[in-house]
Amino acid sequence: MDFGPSPEPRESRPEVAAAASATFDFLVVGSGLAGIYVALRLADRGRVLLVTKARLDVSNSAWAQGGIAAALDAEDAPALHGEDTLRAGRGLCKQSAVELLVQDAPARIAELMELGVPFDLGPDGRLLLGREGGHLRRRIVHAHGAATGYAVVEALLPHLVEHPGVTVWEGARAVGLLVDGPCCHGARVQGPDGLVDVRAVATVLATGGSGGLYVRTTNPATATGDGIALAYAAGATVADMEFVQFHPTAFALGQPAFLLSEALRGEGAQLWNSRGERFMPRYDPAADLAPRDVVARAVMAEMDATGADHVDLRLDAVPTDALSPFAPLFDSLRARGVDPMAAPIPVAPAAHFCMGGVVVDLDGATSVRGLFACGEVACTGVHGANRLGSNSLLECLVFGHRAAHAAAGMEPVRCAAAVPAVLPTLGAPERAALGERLARQAGIVRRADGLADARRGIEAMPPSMEGLVASLIVRGAEVRRESRGGHFRADYPVEADTWLGHLVARRGQPLHLESWS
Ligand SMILES: Cc1cc2nc3c(=O)[nH]c(=O)nc-3n(C[C@H](O)[C@H](O)[C@H](O)COP(=O)(O)OP(=O)(O)OC[C@H]3O[C@@H](n4cnc5c(N)ncnc54)[C@H](O)[C@@H]3O)c2cc1C
Known part of the structure; x- marks a missing residue:
């Protein structure tokens, strides 16, 4: 296709x-x-x-x-x-x-x-x-x-x-x-x-x-x-x-978003919303240990529903002896103004892996x-x-x-x-604008109109390595009209067998779907 x-x-x-x-x-x-x-x-x-x-x-x-x-x-x-x-x-x-x-x-x-x-x-x-x-x-x-x-x-x-x-x-x-x-x-x-x-x-x-x-x-x-x-x-x-993976539990204060390792949830840490409700069991049988895309969307949904800009990662249920390997992580948090032993850790999703x-x-x-x-x-x-x-x-x-x-x-x-086919790089203001656009229009939840707008916006930017990579992300997200793993389309929210393949791009050729064994 x-x-x-x-x-x-x-x-x-x-x-x-x-x-x-x-x-x-x-x-x-x-x-x-x-x-x-x-x-x-x-x-x-x-x-x-x-x-x-x-x-x-x-x-x-x-x-x-x-x-x-x-x-x-x-x-x-x-x-x-x-x-x-x-x-x-x-x-x-x-x-x-x-x-x-x-x-x-x-x-x-x-x-x-x-x-x-x-x-x-x-x-x-x-x-x-x-x-x-x-x-x-x-x-x-x-x-x-x-x-x-x-x-x-x-x-x-x-x-x-x-x-x-x-x-x-x-x-x-x-x-x-x-x-x-x-x-x-x-x-x-x-x-x-x-x-x-x-x-x-x-x-x-x-x-x-x-x-x-x-x-x-x-x-x-x-x-x-x-x-x-x-x-x-x-x-x-x-x-x-x-397919972009968003990590569900990045520290909500400051940039880049300091990561709160999933291993914490592996040891029993839990996500709670700003209304004081533990929410992950409502979204997935594996609760806080559900796959990252499920947890990231659940966190976004809870933030939208409560109007908060973060949810809380609580350590109360982690056995004391399981906490010691995380001491350096906790020191980093204290340096950022949060003592995880005394208060919940504010977290929100952030782009993590490609x-x-x-x-x-x-x-x-x-x-x-x-x-x-x-x-x-x-x-x-x-x-x-x-x-x-x-x-x-x-x-x-x-x-x-x-x-x-x-x-x-x-x-x-x-x-x-x-x-050499040399690709220029963007200046800081253009790069910041591209980052905002990607987060808004090609982030955790995507829609056709936002993706089309992102594509046009990137095409209007000066040529660059960053713009080329962004256009590959946006074009793939625009074309794949289903939701699967790290790609979620609010307008096509379910997995569809017709999309069980890889969107392959090569310059000068049409984007097409391939199956690999
Ligand atoms: C906070 C965080 C926590 C993570 N935790 C884990 C984990 O626990 N376990 C796990 O398996 N994965 C984890 N990951 C993912 C994992 O770290 C990365 O996928 C992996 O390290 C990628 O390794 P890499 O060598 O491919 O690239 P990188 O480690 O990203 O290295 C890329 C290198 O290329 C250089 N570079 C880039 N462009 C150019 C260029 N044009 N010219 C010259 N140099 C260039 C960069 O400066 C850098 O040195 C984590 C990622 C993050 C961000």
Whole structure:
């Protein structure tokens, strides 16, 4: 089924001569878990350049809290982890990718431990396993309570920067891919010392998601979907962009919206409205541990019904001994003026995770030769229409492992003149306006008129990476006339079998629905 043209990137084609040049075997773009891990895996196979647009330790990965999912308990099994993942994905998970994800999880956790990640252990010396919404078993490994992401990044970074095969450029943003027909030969990078065309046999996009485009978000400002825009402009296939996960329990005061980990509800924390009513049991049998989209919509509905700008997360029902791993989280709250031991925590939903992205095969290869993607930028198919908590750090590892192996096996392709398709970025006021628009018209609850208005508004903006990513989200949301997982249409509020497929976008081609097995 075709649904009209895919969004057209409006890029600029600057003089190639304006840039310096550099050559490496492998170029990795981004320093979240996906980028760090892939660069480490490639480091013994050739010369690696990792570029990252901010500091090395600024990423969603470093902000991740709850942990990493893996079936490690005697009562658990990869197949059960797979069942929970498929259920959350609402019929759109790619079965083969989910199988790889859950089967490889224990090995990747063991590898992280060997690399020095200090996962929390119980008195018996075994890994402590937490529980999160949508997981029917305890299977979340975590470090320093709810500071897992930082603990993982902190443990891996020394291995990366001390490796003689790896060069790191901080403050260096990929602004265009070097493309020659259907092949990618590297990227144009805007660094502190100017533009550099970096040529590489394989380029790995590990640029993360696009949650930071929304005005209210749990993501750092760097999460602007750059890799999706770069790949799409270079001719790669992108899919599932309408599926955006909103986290139901982000701290309601301040920006970016500090996350109150789902692991708190896993231990018994409950949501109450401003009328003093516990509301989640009215919405779902799993109550506070229902899937994120259900909880986020319920929170919005309660805020609308009561006129409040938040609901309360109460810790009264959490056993005292289960609270201790969250001590660093509680310190952060106290620094923001709320003592969670003395008062409920004000929370509201915020944009959190992007299920769609650059379509890759099971080895992280995109539809453009020499271009790989892994982590949140990629659409492996493991999340379907909704991601199960703690599966995304895992995705970085499982598919990063495979992508590194495939990239290392690439044969160099002769290239005459690869030209960068450079996409500009928005200034702060335009970006703020785009974020407001996305939240209002392509947020938790969407409607045809709002989406059409958003599309026209974005088309009227100056061309940019951010606008291109936003138009992919809006166009997908406008076309998909049903509600499923992270995409809810008030005018089409139920799931419809006719939409059981992936909306696939490729520049110059019509947006169309595909089924994947
Ligand atoms: C607050 C929070 C809590 C979370 N908790 C969990 C959790 O407990 N468990 C879990 O599994 N998931 C969690 N997630 C989701 C998870 O953190 C992310 O999905 C995951 O870290 C993505 O990793 P990544 O390496 O793909 O991208 P990121 O970690 O986002 O890294 C992307 C990197 O690319 C860089 N970059 C971007 N564009 C460019 C460019 N053009 N040029 C150069 N560099 C660029 C960025 O600066 C950054 O370094 C959480 C997310 C947030 C925001």
